[in-house]
Amino acid sequence: MSEKSNEEKGQPVGTNGAQQTKMPSTDRRNFLKYAGAGVAGIVVGAAVEYPILNGQIQADNAQISTLQGQVTSLTNQVSGLNGQINTLNGQITSLNGQITTLNGQLTADQQQISGLQAEVTMGQGLTTLSINESKTVEAMVEAIIPSDSGGPGGKEAGVLYFIDRQLTTDYGKSANMYTKGPYVPQGLSGPVTVGGITYPGGTASVPFAGGQRLQYAMDMREFWRQGLASLQAYSNSAYNGNFETLTTAQQVQALTDLFNNKPTTFGAIMPQDFFNEVIFMVWSGFLMDPLYGGNANMVGWKHVAFNGVNMGNFYGEGLHTTDLMVASTPTRIQPASLAQFQKGSG
């Protein structure tokens, strides 16, 4: 083994190697033998024909001089060519850079194309929000769920489109809500008189999660319309600019102001109610099935490690829920959406 590794390193060892080192020595001895004969002959001739030698020396010097000129010329040419090579190398580097840039552009273009295709495929247009409203919503989405080192955020998840679609359908129309009057706010200290009956205790203070929290004479689309307009007005008065033009820190602060009911005018709704609704809808857009327009590519589910409709074998993992549910260590599973599940079931 050690011999072989020496050979691999280019260090000749053993019989063959020794012969190889001798070969040049033999050739050199033969060469010296013939060369010695030639020199001896010239020495004999020089003693007889000296004047002719001077002429020859001069001619030789001239020839040397000419050759030196040629060498200088060639040296100059080499130098010139080196310059050209340098120039060309520079050009090559520059072109490589351009190629990289173009590749980058190509990738970006391809991404934009697939993004647009996705928007077309997934219907990522606005159905009820105006462009202006959508800018505010998108800015809130990015402030609440930023795209960061922890992964894609609400924008990548298409939360805007989730909210927009919900506002167009049952949610926005309050189709599943009890909408008859009278509308009496929660959290009223008494007495309060309604329909001729006086209630000394007023109304209960209801937290967001309570089903009686929202007591507004408007559907949820109108609630958002007033909320977005009021946020924009507040942003301009308190932060000197439209919400979407503020820094992220300012946006978060402005939303925190809503939570704390800081704005003194906010349309017909309580700022905190709008804040709560925004937080609820933005996170829902990140975490509900992609079927509803958000959670694109299941980025939200990947973030929280939710498997959706993958019970353990959707992609042929060979796992079964009954094993996973009694396991004492977690197993990461790629999520599957309801649409994938339905196509797989078909």
Add this chain to the structure above:
Amino acid sequence: MSQTIEHPAVDVVVLGLGAMGGLIAVETAKAGYKTVGLERGPYWNFTSDFTETKYDEWGIGFMRKFDHNLAISTVTLRNDRTQFALPIRRNTAGNAGQYTSEGFGVGGMTQHYGGLMGRFPPWVYQMYSETVNKYGLDFLNAAVPHQDVTDWPMTYDDYVPYYNRWEKMWGVTGTTEGPLVPNANFPLPPAPPTPIGTMFRDASEALGYHPYETPTSLATQGFTNEYGVQVAPCVYDGWCGAACNYVCETGAKANTANRTIPAALQTGNLDMRTGTWIYRLDTDSTGKATAVRYLDIEGNVHVQPAKVFFNGLWGFNLVRMMLLSGIGKPYDPVTITGSLGRGAANGVPAANVRSVSGTVNIGGNSYCAGNALAGGFAFMEFADDFVDHTGLDFIGGAYPFGIGSYLGGGPQNFDIFANGPDQTMMGSSFKASIKDTFLPQKLTVGIAPYGPWPPTTDWFIDVDPHYTDAYGDPLPRLTMDYGSNTFKVANYFAPKYADVLTRMGATNVQVTGPIDGSDQHMYTWPAHIRGGARLGTDPNVSVFNKYHQCWTCENLFAAGEVTDPTGDNTTVGGTHPAGAASYVAAEGIIKYLKSPGMLA
């Protein structure tokens, strides 16, 4: 053009085909009585209607696509009589505030319930007399201010045969239910236990308790019930009981549509009419009910006479139907007289009680959460009156059910709203905090013990003077809040749970401080209302006798949690005891059909 359609009289009309109505329908139909079943929702074909579309947290959990639409009707709620009651305007999402929607369709609320089963122990049936005999009336009055506790009309022993029958029919899983509650040998084996569940079991045993696996109504095996209905076993897809949200596509999670109604239809004696809106019971001069009035989808008025009516509507709707029809004596909270609407108590824990938590060295896939509340354990020693209350200031105990049951019971992304939206839920740090939330490396076991909420004279159900449903009838109104008894129970038992957690090897075991609960109020309707139309032996405080026959309307019967005389007692979910009791109602109805008159 709406018409009035008079139907020929039948033997029995069942109002609402939920868990109770389904049982009455199959019992009367099998006994040969012509039965009409009225249901506002559809007769879901659970296999074809749910298999492809149930895996939808948004549609099911928030938009309640398979449930009752609040735009049609809802309930108003206030915490005391001085307040104006606000209507529940929408379903809320998030674990803290989420409530189960009213049922819609054959199966009712059991369509989407958590499937928690278990018998009421003997004490519950004699809560009043046991407490007064043992500790005195002063003790009860002090423990539960304004208490309005009554006994059930029958004892636990009386109910045992009905329990046995109902458990076999419904398909209840579990082992022999501990030595403290005899005679319970459930027909189906329990679901596979979880590692935390077995830790809890072993620790409880080591401390001298008698743990058993939490009973559920999820068929762990296929079986055929007494009506010949074939039940398919659970497939453990995990989308099951989370927050009592999900419907079952195999029929393993017991409800009317997969246990009783198919057999009732097969007799040819059940005329099932779905898509109907029941709004009134007509009565004659003697007080007997003569017909039920309902609307069909076109707005036609239907009048359906019958010999017997069974009110199987849910909770406050059951009470409202009687109030709107002028049946029964409405409760007056000022004079504390009358019985209809009286004795209603919440059956859902407060948002915040003294609690205990600890971390165990076990991780898991919390989304592959198995089903409902299966896989965990319980023991009775902390429940009811198994602890001697001498020298204590509360009644009842804190029953630990489903400890270690499958993590969360299924998909609940809404859990991130467990504490409601707030200003911390923005930006990268919050986002990072929920990274891999469904793949915990270590799990926290949290136990929030809560005690019974016996009925009081302060809490009741009536009709709202301001709000009406889509058809112009007054909405039901709840006057209800958290009772102090539940908080005192939690204060007493939380440290005892800490001992169990410590014994389990949990680290960082923490017990929150004692709490009096005075700052906590009910802010959404409870998915379990116990009482409001109580069974009893005294017509002054109860609405129905032991056969579930109305004291003032002899051909009207009812069953369900709302007929429970003792309020919430924390021991188990309500369907199991109510289901067992509904067999008594079925017996009473058939007795009445054979020989009309007040049953004794």
